[in-house]
Amino acid sequence: xxxxxxxxxxxxxxxxxxxxxxxxxxxxxxxxxxxxxxxxxxxxxxxxxxxxxxxxxxxxxxxxxxxxxxxxxxxxxxxxxxxxxxxxxxxxxxxxxxxxxxxxxxxxxxxxxxxxxxxxxxxxxxxxxxxxxxxxxxxxxxxxxxxxxxxxxxxxxxxxxxxxxxxxxxxxxxxxxxxxxxxxxxxxxxxxxxxxxxxxxxxxxxxxxxxxxxxxxxxxxxxxxxxxxxxxxxxxxxxxxxxxxxxxxxxxxxxxxxxxxxxxxxxxxxxxxxxxxxxxxxxxxxxxxxxxxxxxxxxxxxxxxxxxxxxxxxxxxxxxxxxxxxxxxxxxxxxxxxxxxxx
Amino acid sequence: xxxxxxxxxxxxxxxxxxxxxxxxxxxxxxxxxxxxxxxxxxxxxxxxxxxxxxxxxxxxxxxxxxxxxxxxxxxxxxxxxxxxxxxxxxxxxxxxxxxxxxxxxxxxxxxxxxxxxxxxxxxxxxxxxxxxxxxxxxxxxxxxxxxxxxxxxxxxxxxxxxxxxxxxxxxxxxxxxxxxxxxxxxxxxxxxxxxxxxxxxxxxxxxxxxxxxxxxxxxxxxxxxxxxxxxxxxxxxxxxxxxxxxxxxxxxxxxxxxxxxxxxxxxxxxxxxxxxxxxxxxxxxxxxxxxxxxxxxxxxxxxxxxxxxxxxxxxxxxxxxxxxxxxxxxxxxxxxxxxxxxx
DNA sequence: TTGTAGGCGTTATCAC
DNA sequence: GTGATAACGCCTACAA
Numbered sequence: 001x002x003x004x005x006x007x008x009x010x011x012x013x014x015x016x017x018x019x020x021x022x023x024x025x026x027x028x029x030x031x032x033x034x035x036x037x038x039x040x041x042x043x044x045x046x047x048x049x050x051x052x053x054x055x056x057x058x059x060x061x062x063x064x065x066x067x068x069x070x071x072x073x074x075x076x077x078x079x080x081x082x083x084x085x086x087x088x089x090x091x092x093x094x095x096x097x098x099x100x101x102x103x104x105x106x107x108x109x110x111x112x113x114x115x116x117x118x119x120x121x122x123x124x125x126x127x128x129x130x131x132x133x134x135x136x137x138x139x140x141x142x143x144x145x146x147x148x149x150x151x152x153x154x155x156x157x158x159x160x161x162x163x164x165x166x167x168x169x170x171x172x173x174x175x176x177x178x179x180x181x182x183x184x185x186x187x188x189x190x191x192x193x194x195x196x197x198x199x200x201x202x203x204x205x206x207x208x209x210x211x212x213x214x215x216x217x218x219x220x221x222x223x224x225x226x227x228x229x230x231x232x233x234x235x236x237x238x239x240x241x242x243x244x245x246x247x248x249x250x251x252x253x254x255x256x257x258x259x260x261x262x263x264x265x266x267x268x269x270x271x272x273x274x275x276x277x278x279x280x281x282x283x284x285x286x287x288x289x290x291x292x293x294x295x296x297x298x299x300x301x302x303x304x305x306x307x308x309x310x311x312x313x314x315x316x317x318x319x320x321x322x323x324x325x326x327x328x329x330x331x332x333x334x335x336x337x338x339x340x341x342x343x
Numbered sequence: 344x345x346x347x348x349x350x351x352x353x354x355x356x357x358x359x360x361x362x363x364x365x366x367x368x369x370x371x372x373x374x375x376x377x378x379x380x381x382x383x384x385x386x387x388x389x390x391x392x393x394x395x396x397x398x399x400x401x402x403x404x405x406x407x408x409x410x411x412x413x414x415x416x417x418x419x420x421x422x423x424x425x426x427x428x429x430x431x432x433x434x435x436x437x438x439x440x441x442x443x444x445x446x447x448x449x450x451x452x453x454x455x456x457x458x459x460x461x462x463x464x465x466x467x468x469x470x471x472x473x474x475x476x477x478x479x480x481x482x483x484x485x486x487x488x489x490x491x492x493x494x495x496x497x498x499x500x501x502x503x504x505x506x507x508x509x510x511x512x513x514x515x516x517x518x519x520x521x522x523x524x525x526x527x528x529x530x531x532x533x534x535x536x537x538x539x540x541x542x543x544x545x546x547x548x549x550x551x552x553x554x555x556x557x558x559x560x561x562x563x564x565x566x567x568x569x570x571x572x573x574x575x576x577x578x579x580x581x582x583x584x585x586x587x588x589x590x591x592x593x594x595x596x597x598x599x600x601x602x603x604x605x606x607x608x609x610x611x612x613x614x615x616x617x618x619x620x621x622x623x624x625x626x627x628x629x630x631x632x633x634x635x636x637x638x639x640x641x642x643x644x645x646x647x648x649x650x651x652x653x654x655x656x657x658x659x660x661x662x663x664x665x666x667x668x669x670x671x672x673x674x675x676x677x678x679x680x681x682x683x684x685x686x
Numbered sequence: 687t688t689g690t691a692g693g694c695g696t697t698a699t700c701a702c
Numbered sequence: 703g704t705g706a707t708a709a710c711g712c713c714t715a716c717a718a
Binding site: 012055057058059060061062064065070072080081082083085086087089090093094097102103104105106107109117119120121122123124142145146147231256259284285286288289290 | 467
């Protein structure tokens with residue numbers, strides 16, 4: 001004796017198999033699954049039984065094609081390295097899951113996304129979040145024109161042909177950058193270097209503008225380019241920088257670069273903060289252990305808010321474009337001068 | 344004058360629109376796209392023109408339904424927090440992309456995955472990677488029985504009804520755990536606590552078994568449970584542990600927990616490593632800045648290998664189940680005793 | 687309450 | 703070389 005339809009290996013049962021096995025039509029099976037119309041108790045019973053014994057799981061492709069929606073969202077990262085992106089993804093995935101949507105991730109690995117990969121992604125989701133400098137405005141516009149809403153994250157809003165613009169969510173770079181700059185001046189810095197990779201992200205450009213505005217009247221300010229934005233890149237850039245001239249302070253574009261600066265400074269026997277003030281951005285875990293002054297941004301919340309804005313847009317809200325700015329906060333530790341430390 | 348078919352907002356053009364616009368049949372359009380059969384140069388030209396002007400992007404659902412494949416893989420994480428998972432994902436996404444597959448991520452947020460979410464995911468991918476303790480063996484088997492290959496990562500292989508078992512890739516826990524244990528004995532530890540959350544992952548169980556085997560003959564060994572496996576959990580557990588009794592050494596399940604122990608030890612004025620030896624696992628960035636002795640595992644490679652094993656299985660290899668064990672290495676720093684430090 | 691049939695967007699197999 | 707047309711798996715009017 002075997003069960004009615006031995007679950008065939010390698011190919012899931014279809015709704016037709018269930019219908020046949022239960023002796024009803026496919027519409028009835030569909031109704032039972034979706035509760036979209038009343039079904040006689042007995043019939044429901046038989047269908048349920050058939051579904052169980054066949055281990056039936058509806059094929060997403062069929063469902064999506066019929067429903068006209070993917071129930072999936074995409075997110076495009078420039079890179080997946082480091083704690084920043086992981087936390088954004090965490091917040092995004094959690095909120096998207098709650099809203100009944102799967103998450104498809106695409107990393108462009110530092111390069112600009114290949115148009116094909118972005119359009120391909122767009123064709124398999126209901127909406128897309130685009131981080132920083134991953135996709136040219138032109139393609140963002142094209143994706144939206146194709147009917148797939150886009151939310152930009154940590155990136156300026158993109159103007160659309162329709163006259164509207166993308167929803168966007170980002171962290172408040174300016175306020176904390178200004179505060180950090182003032183603080184550094186307080187500690188006596190008069191020769192400041194802004195260190196980072198300006199091609200990395202629009203966030204960095206915003207911070208640098210704010211740094212400049214505050215520092216320039218009171219100090220010498222130079223921008224120095226690091227090629228890359230990880231610890232090694234920071235160390236390399238700092239080594240050549242310190243070899244030629246020693247500034248009072250280095251404001252790095254993120255914590256990783258700042259940690260690289262600390263390494264280079266230690267190699268030269270420089271005392272931080274006595275000889276050199278160093279600050280980062282992001283407040284990654286290592287920053288606390290290195291005593292690095294930095295700025296904390298709400299990475300999870302960025303991801304979560306993006307997911308919710310996107311959901312609203314997919315759901316068809318006609319609200320005007322939203323631009324959310326999430327608060328950040330300066331975290332004082334010992335690399336910017338002697339004082340009470342935050343944790 | 345307007346272009347032939349004004350790209351309608353909100354709804355992408357279909358292959359029928361292109362065919363109509365070019366004055367050919369859909370089969371011809373399909374052939375042009377896929378190069379699956381010869382097409383007259385002139386025709387190809389017209390079709391290309393139509394596709395461009397309509398900004399046609401084939402709908403993935405249609406393609407997938409017809410092709411009978413999703414061109415997407417899933418990956419199920421217990422959690423997305425911390426550097427470990429981000430790096431695994433990085434390696435996975437990179438390899439999957441290279442193999443022409445999108446990546447759908449699902450996090451179970453520490454809990455066991457809801458069967459519905461896993462089966463739902465399985466129904467929209469061609470294959471699945473399952474990390475650690477996220478999905479009960481029973482469901483893994485069910486997913487595979489349904490025709491979706493599964494690769495287990497950092498988790499023992501799952502026996503299948505077919506008599507086979509899942510492909511699996513994991514890091515070598517035993518060798519490094521043994522080495523670390525011997526090393527700790529060398530530094531004089533005779534009262535050792537293994538600290539962690541045994542429910543967290545099979546990896547931890549493996550390490551603890553190896554620790555035990557080496558330590559038990561020469562030292563007192565206790566296992567202490569931390570509820571959770573982040574820094575705060577480690578600190579909490581260490582506080583209550585140290586309040587009652589001070590061991591010579593705490594071997595934590597991962598770096599985060601170990602860093603929590605360092606914090607708790609500092610609060611009590613204990614000298615590390617003089618009064619207390621501490622070790623972690625994973626070699627996250629913060630470990631270097633905290634001087635933590637730990638074990639480095641090739642996270643990216645884990646993800647990449649999983650992607651490739653999965654691809655082979657999807658592609659239909661009939662090779663016997665693969666079980667890959669990737670090498671790890673102990674990183675000596677100052678929390679385990681005085682000596683030359685690794686970076 | 688249940689069944690029939692057409693549609694969702696693409697591919698692929700036939701004829702022509 | 704090209705064009706009908708039948709899948710693919712599901713949903714949902716519309717009929718009965």
